[in-house]
Amino acid sequence: MARKPEHKQSSADKALKVLDLFTEDFPAWTVEMLMKELDATRATTYRYVKVLYDAGLLATGAGSSYVLGPRIIQLDRQIQRSDPLLQIALPMLEEEKSPLIGSKSISSLYGDQVLSVYVEKCDPDIFLTMQRGRVFPLVYGAPSRIILAHLPPYQMKNFYIANAEDIACAHLGETWEDFRTSMQRLRKQGYCIGSEINPTVVGISAPIFHDKSAVSASLSYVRRLEITSDAQKAELAELVVAAADRISKQLLSYRPERGTRGPVFTTPRMSV
Amino acid sequence: MARKPEHKQSSADKALKVLDLFTEDFPAWTVEMLMKELDATRATTYRYVKVLYDAGLLATGAGSSYVLGPRIIQLDRQIQRSDPLLQIALPMLEEEKSPLIGSKSISSLYGDQVLSVYVEKCDPDIFLTMQRGRVFPLVYGAPSRIILAHLPPYQMKNFYIANAEDIACAHLGETWEDFRTSMQRLRKQGYCIGSEINPTVVGISAPIFHDKSAVSASLSYVRRLEITSDAQKAELAELVVAAADRISKQLLSYRPERGTRGPVFTTPRMSV
DNA sequence: GGTGTCGATCTCAATAAGTGAGATTCCCGA
DNA sequence: TCGGGAATCTCACTTATTGAGATCGACACC
Numbered sequence: 020m021a022r023k024p025e026h027k028q029s030s031a032d033k034a035l036k037v038l039d040l041f042t043e044d045f046p047a048w049t050v051e052m053l054m055k056e057l058d059a060t061r062a063t064t065y066r067y068v069k070v071l072y073d074a075g076l077l078a079t080g081a082g083s084s085y086v087l088g089p090r091i092i093q094l095d096r097q098i099q100r101s102d103p104l105l106q107i108a109l110p111m112l113e114e115e116k117s118p119l120i121g122s123k124s125i126s127s128l129y130g131d132q133v134l135s136v137y138v139e140k141c142d143p144d145i146f147l148t149m150q151r152g153r154v155f156p157l158v159y160g161a162p163s164r165i166i167l168a169h170l171p172p173y174q175m176k177n178f179y180i181a182n183a184e185d186i187a188c189a190h191l192g193e194t195w196e197d198f199r200t201s202m203q204r205l206r207k208q209g210y211c212i213g214s215e216i217n218p219t220v221v222g223i224s225a226p227i228f229h230d231k232s233a234v235s236a237s238l239s240y241v242r243r244l245e246i247t248s249d250a251q252k253a254e255l256a257e258l259v260v261a262a263a264d265r266i267s268k269q270l271l272s273y274r275p276e277r278g279t280r281g282p283v284f285t286t287p288r289m290s291v
Numbered sequence: 292m293a294r295k296p297e298h299k300q301s302s303a304d305k306a307l308k309v310l311d312l313f314t315e316d317f318p319a320w321t322v323e324m325l326m327k328e329l330d331a332t333r334a335t336t337y338r339y340v341k342v343l344y345d346a347g348l349l350a351t352g353a354g355s356s357y358v359l360g361p362r363i364i365q366l367d368r369q370i371q372r373s374d375p376l377l378q379i380a381l382p383m384l385e386e387e388k389s390p391l392i393g394s395k396s397i398s399s400l401y402g403d404q405v406l407s408v409y410v411e412k413c414d415p416d417i418f419l420t421m422q423r424g425r426v427f428p429l430v431y432g433a434p435s436r437i438i439l440a441h442l443p444p445y446q447m448k449n450f451y452i453a454n455a456e457d458i459a460c461a462h463l464g465e466t467w468e469d470f471r472t473s474m475q476r477l478r479k480q481g482y483c484i485g486s487e488i489n490p491t492v493v494g495i496s497a498p499i500f501h502d503k504s505a506v507s508a509s510l511s512y513v514r515r516l517e518i519t520s521d522a523q524k525a526e527l528a529e530l531v532v533a534a535a536d537r538i539s540k541q542l543l544s545y546r547p548e549r550g551t552r553g554p555v556f557t558t559p560r561m562s563v
Numbered sequence: 564g565g566t567g568t569c570g571a572t573c574t575c576a577a578t579a580a581g582t583g584a585g586a587t588t589c590c591c592g593a
Numbered sequence: 594t595c596g597g598g599a600a601t602c603t604c605a606c607t608t609a610t611t612g613a614g615a616t617c618g619a620c621a622c623c
Contacts, residue, residue, distance in 0.1 A: 031303035046373035089401035095367035096424025101318035129361035152368025
């Protein structure tokens with residue numbers, strides 16, 4: 020995870036830090052601007068840029084600026100094509116045609132974050148904020164929380180110790196016992212329902228396992244809040260739990276084809 | 292460009308080289324495998340992996356392997372949201388509803404390659420091989436060739452010198468004069484038609500300019516070959532040229548909103 | 564909840580890099 | 594062909610990287 024501050028400053032670290040500067044609000048940087056931001060000389064800045072440019076992670080933009088490069092788009096395609104979760108889940112989701120479902124999405128656990136990896140818009144009138152690539156903390160939103168609830172005990176304990184404050188803020192428990200109990204309740208329920216991320220919709224998420232007792236992702240069905248009755252919520256919950264179970268079953272028996280050297284699941288560590 | 296072999300071996304270079312190993316056929320690597328492949332010691336291999344892991348470019352996979360990381364998916368979303376070409380073109384393409392169009396796609400020029408950056412399936416029965424992230428050489432396929440034909444003179448000349456052989460193989464000209472003439476013909480026609488990439492469809496591509504006389508991308512309309520008459524080809528050509536022109540016009544008058552510090556077009560260099 | 568097994572990190576001396584300032588080359592538009 | 598500016602090169606100097614082994618710690622099993 021690139022969250023925590025680093026102690027040592029290797030040169031590769033410093034070069035890759037340049038990537039962090041390319042945010043949505045500042046998608047283009049000139050070398051002059053980078054020099055000021057990095058507090059480095061012209062030569063050094065060009066060296067960092069060259070490394071990333073040669074790797075295809077940066078590309079030249081208009082006005083002698085640099086922007087994120089083509090390699091990223093290319094690698095994203097590679098991930099999509101080699102991710103067994105998507106390989107299995109997408110065909111299964113295509114068969115799910117209930118008119119109750121306004122949108123389907125899949126979120127994956129990476130480290131201590133949850134990343135949206137697939138979003139499908141079914142209801143043309145629904146307003147979606149979810150997109151592939153959006154990142155959420157483990158405590159925020161139904162897709163995250165149902166994953167959080169199914170973490171193995173030691174990971175959940177570690178997570179609590181490191182994030183007790185955020186957990187309390189999110190009303191998931193004031194103490195470890197509180198937290199454990201509320202997570203237990205979620206597990207028993209089998210799904211998590213909420214409108215936290217997007218207040219115009221209701222989302223219901225169920226866990227996906229790539230190994231017995233190892234959660235890796237969650238499936239969410241979403242529907243416009245204004246047109247959703249309580250009975251429909253219950254029906255959607257049943258649907259999403261059943262679909263997530265089917266995906267998990269397939270995933271458990273998944274064996275890679277083609278010349279791959281092994282499974283391609285992500286099994287995050289929850290290190291401090 | 293990440294094509295040509297490098298002379299110097301900086302440590303960041305070596306770390307980023309690890310990314311190259313993660314191909315579609317080998318999406319997961321253990322450290323042991325990487326050690327053999329890189330011919331490095333265990334400590335060094337772990338150091339490279341750690342740098343990429345901390346940057347989010349790698350993630351841990353099942354069986355103590357590593358796979359491409361969440362940061363890539365995240366950065367891809369950032370590119371999509373900050374690319375003025377997509378910002379402008381997508382709403383315009385949504386209004387184009389001709390039933391002749393089986394698929395729409397946009398390809399962008401990056402260096403000496405052309406990258407598919409957007410693909411939309413309109414005809415549910417069409418079989419598409421094109422996806423966001425697919426890369427093509429500048430001489431292969433209609434989307435590439437119409438870009439090639441509109442390169443500025445010195446870039447075209449440079450490209451010819453460096454790729455005379457490939458150009459001859461692609462029947463684009465045996466000599467510089469030949470090549471120049473065939474490119475001139477394409478420019479005059481205004482579009483390029485072909486079935487090279489996917490033999491089951493016919494694709495027609497028109498150039499998109501982000502600056503007068505600076506090509507940056509191409510728009511392609513695609514239709515199943517078996518159901519396409521010559522008259523329909525002509526009509527599709529008109530449509531795609533008109534749409535690409537509209538996009539170019541918008542692009543020329545584009546001024547970034549939000550706190551962006553400048554335009555975010557890619558203006559590739561064609562260096563040797 | 565305790566304990567064992569690897570995967571991952573740390574330590575330290577030797578080695579081979581990265582760094583900065585300025586000159587230079589090369590790209591690209593007229 | 595030429596000019597302006599971006600990108601690279603040179604070289605002395607400094608600092609990080611490397612490799613082998615010891616150690617740490619996360620995770621699985623009991």
